[in-house]
Amino acid sequence: MTIQQTRPTATGVGLPAGTTHLPRVDDDAPPAVPRTSIGRPSADEQLVQWGPWLSAGALAWLLTQQLLPLPGLPWFVVAWFALGLLVTAVLAGMQGGSIAVKDRLAASIITGGAVTVGVALVSTVGFVFWEGWEPLLHLNFFTDDMAGVGPRDPFTRGGIAHAVLGSLIQLGIGLAITLPLGIGTAVFMTEVGGRFARLVRTIVEAMTALPSIVAGLFVYTVFILTLGQPRSGLAAGLAIAVMMLPIIARAADVVLRVVPGGLREASLALGASRWKTVWHVVLPTARPGLATAVILGSARGVGETSPVLLTSGAAMFFVVGPTDGAMNSLPLFIYSNVRSGEDTAILRAFGAASVLLVLVLLLFVIARLLARPPRASKRRRFSLTPRGGWSQRGLDLARANPGSVAGAVSPAPAPAPPPPDPAFPTSPDDQSRPPQEPR
Amino acid sequence: MTTLPSYDEATGFDVVPRRVSRKARGVDAVFEHSARAIGASVLVITGGVGLFLGWQAYPTLSRYGLDFFTESRWLPEEDVVGIAAVLTGTVSIALVAMAFAFPLALLTALYISEYAPERIKSTLVAMVDLMAAVPSIVYGLWGYLLIMPRAGELAQWLHANLGWIPFFDIRGTDPDAAVPDASRYLYSSFAAGIAVAMMVLPMACAVMRQVFSQTPQGEKEAALALGATRWGMIRSVVLPFGRGGIIGGTMLGLGRALGETIAVVLIISPTFDVKWNLTEIGSNSVSAHIALQFGEASPAQLSALLAAGFVLFLITLLVNTLAAVVVNRSRSGAGTDA
Known part of the structure; x- marks a missing residue:
């Protein structure tokens, strides 16, 4: 028996094995059935x-x-x-x-x-x-305070401007403390490193578990009882800072860690000092992510009631000085009005809650706009979609998940899984395990 | 053409190679030390909170010993102080919250990562993030005024039909009475748990979705190419790959649920008995207890409250650390080439 060296088809006569050739049109074959769309489901489906x-x-x-x-x-x-x-x-x-x-x-x-x-x-x-x-609907709701206004007074009297102002002042104090410290710590943890930095990272990550009420209780005990200060906007700002500091430091750390090392090395190789590298290369690269981290942290801080409940006291009038005694804030205003049980007061609380929601929404939208990667739409053009018509919506598996672009950077409340960390090597059995049989 | 710089013998410089050292000099040293100082100060602040809590809690814990954990009453005037009731209340509220939040977070994360049309995907992700940013007092209002009455009706129905399950039993009232005592079904762990669930759901969902979106594209395509349906692909690829994220996200949510204050304070009516009747009136949690008691607290009582807060902190710390370990250990964190 001889080994067949050539293909027995009409086209392939005389060609050595393994040669590719064009198929010939078979005139006797039944007409081709048009393939059903594999993109969109049909009307039937x-x-x-x-x-x-x-x-x-x-x-x-x-x-x-x-x-x-x-x-x-x-x-x-x-x-x-x-x-x-x-x-x-x-x-x-x-x-x-x-x-x-x-x-x-x-x-x-x-x-x-x-x-x-x-x-x-x-x-x-x-x-x-x-x-x-x-x-x-009443303009005075946005411009007045509640001085001399009873809980049952109609909406034409009184407003929440003092609470909005107090919230902003307390948030400002909190940010003035957490912004330099939080980002500074993140810079220390990523740029300097070492054993001490690992200790700091461990402690900071542990302290993100601190319940906000405990942060408030801490400031209440230390600042108000031990140091004998009155309840004030400053105390509330400190409580917010204690609560926000680990959150912002950790989120900023995650952001700075994804700055490509090549950029740092290029800057250092050009002769820049470490500080110049951080200031002119690392921080600007990470700016959108940092802004997102800070803004989402602020959204969390401005809406948190429990630390403020313990430390600030609810004033019914404008208080501007952070140390001038009790200062109201939006969450506290909502809380005390709901607890009062009066119908009008509860409606006022809902009005204040709407304002708080709009405030948070505003911060959130700003964060989203800053976090948007520049020229994302242009990058899409070079994505590896196969030629031809079958890259329909729904089957477009080659396109990168757009969420993953901003994903590692965006969620401050949800700690993103960190980028591949050599400290936690993947166990080999995990890598080699085949996916289970699809059934 | 490049030329070597001419070396002038006359000036007499000795050409020595620069000393290569990892030790920072000059401005670099200034930068390094100031960064270290900032890091140290943050360490002092954050670590100080933990140490301070422990230091303040010590007298209480040494005075009451194990009784602090087994005593359910809180009567500082009679020198009887314990957190058994508030601790079980905390746990039951958190468990109710997770019973609602876990399935919904998982389903939502799967929907966003696998089912949602590509156009609205990023919008949905933003919605979940927005949900996480909504202040807890807003969820408290929602839970208190909108959900609690409905939850009360549901509790009545559960009591009448599933009353033999101890969770749904309500003592001191008859479900078949002509006019049931509606107030017995309100202000419960059940109602508070629903509000807390709304708070922890977006956190858990965000972690899960993130992990699902890192599933290697190649393995998903391989499953589909082998003829798996979409659900088959999810079961065989996405869920095993994201297992770490599912567990970790759930535990992160649990950590948050344990520490949640204001929604619980608004909804529950505080009681001090250890019970598992989730839908019955009255519950308590450590954080709500602190918020309600700190005002009129004497120094000794404040120490007891700080001890309660310290215990709560340790529990959330444990839960969060376990979550971080699970998320990091799982395959999810590892870089895979699709």
Whole structure:
């Protein structure tokens, strides 16, 4: 028996094995079926996605509102979700096997969870503005203080300007302390290093666990009881600083660690001193991330009630001097008004909460704008999408996740998993473990 | 053409190579030392808080010993002080919060990283971050005035139908009475836990999403190419890869839930008994206890409060450290080439 050296096809006669060749058009073959789109789901598939929920909604209405004695929106929603899952499962079971059923159910449950969270967030923000719109209509709410205004007085009298001012002053004191110290510590931890820096990093990370009420209690005990100072804006600012310092130092540390080492080395090789390198290279490179860290820390600090509750005391009038005794702030104003139990006072608290939310939202938007990587849209153009038409939305797996660009830098409250750290080598069995069989 | 600089013999300089040393000199030394000073001062401030708490807590802990942890009453006038009740209250509120927050955070993180259309993904990420930035007093208002009445109705239903489960049992009231005693179902750990859940959910969700988004693209594509459905891909690639992030994020959330104050203060009505009736009126937590008691505290009582705060700090510290270790040890942190 001889080994066949050439391909037996018409085109390949005489060619050595392994040669590529163009296929010939086969005239007898059936006409090519156009491939269904692998990008967007077809109209049919979309109907399969939405149809069960429509029918489940109708079923749920029929069951809870007409047949069973379960009136009210909550039962309807619960029944809708349960029936929706049921109908989805039945429909998927008719089309495919148990794998399709599981896939559809998982998609429905995951989407349902996300929708629940979205509804909760919207209901929180919406509820505060819905309840608080009435005092917000009066201009004096933004320009007056509460001096001589009783809790039952109408909204035409009194305002929260003193609380806003107090919040800003206390935040200013807190930032004046935490900004240099926090970023300075981060610079020390990343640029100088050494055993002492590791100790500092460990302690700072540990202190992010400090509950804010304990920070307030600390300042209350030391500053007010031991040193005999009165409750004041300064004490509140100190309490906010104690609470924010580890948060900002840690977030800034995470940001500075991702500055490429090559930039530092280039600067040092050009003869710059260490300080010049930090000031002209490292900090400007990390500026958006640092700004995000600081602003998100401030958002946390300005909204935190418990340290202020212990240290500042609630004044009903404008206090400008940080050491001039009790000074109100927005969270404290909200808290004391809600606790008073008067309806008007509670509505005022909601008005103040709306203002606080807007303030935090403003800080947040500024942080987002600063954190946006420059020319992100241009970079997208060079992404490695394959040529041809199949890089549709949804299948565009080659495109980098845009969230990961800002991800390592952005979340101050959520400590980002640090970049690959040689201190924690990945265990080899983890690396080599194959992914489990898809079922 | 480059030329060597001419070396003038007459000037008589000795050409010696620069001494190479890791030791900083001149301005560099100034920079290094001032940075070290800042680091040391922060160490003193932050470490000082911890040491101060421990130092202040010591007299209380040495005076009451183990009784401090087993005594549930808080009667400083009669020299009976213990944190058993507030500690169990803290834990039960945190557990209720995690029971709500963990599944929702996981589902939301999976939705954002795997299911959400590419267009709205970054918006959703921003929404979660925004949720984390909403002040806790706002969630307190929401929980107190919007959720608590609804949670009370749910508690009544649970009591009537699932009352045999000890968590949902409510002592001293009959669920089948014509007019049930509605106030017995309010101001509970359950209601407070829901408000706290809103606070810890975005934290946990952000950590989970971040880890999920680091899943190696190649492995996901491999699963899909082998014919896995989207859920199959998530189960076989994303969830095993993100396990560390799931555990770590949950524990970070738990740490925050344990220390949350103001929402709890607004919602609960303080009691001092150890109980697991989550939906029953009355609960307490260490932080709420501090916030309610510090005003009229004598020095000895303040020391007891500081001791309670110290214990709380140690617990959150333990939880957070474990979370950090889990997140770092998992495969999630390691750089992988997709």
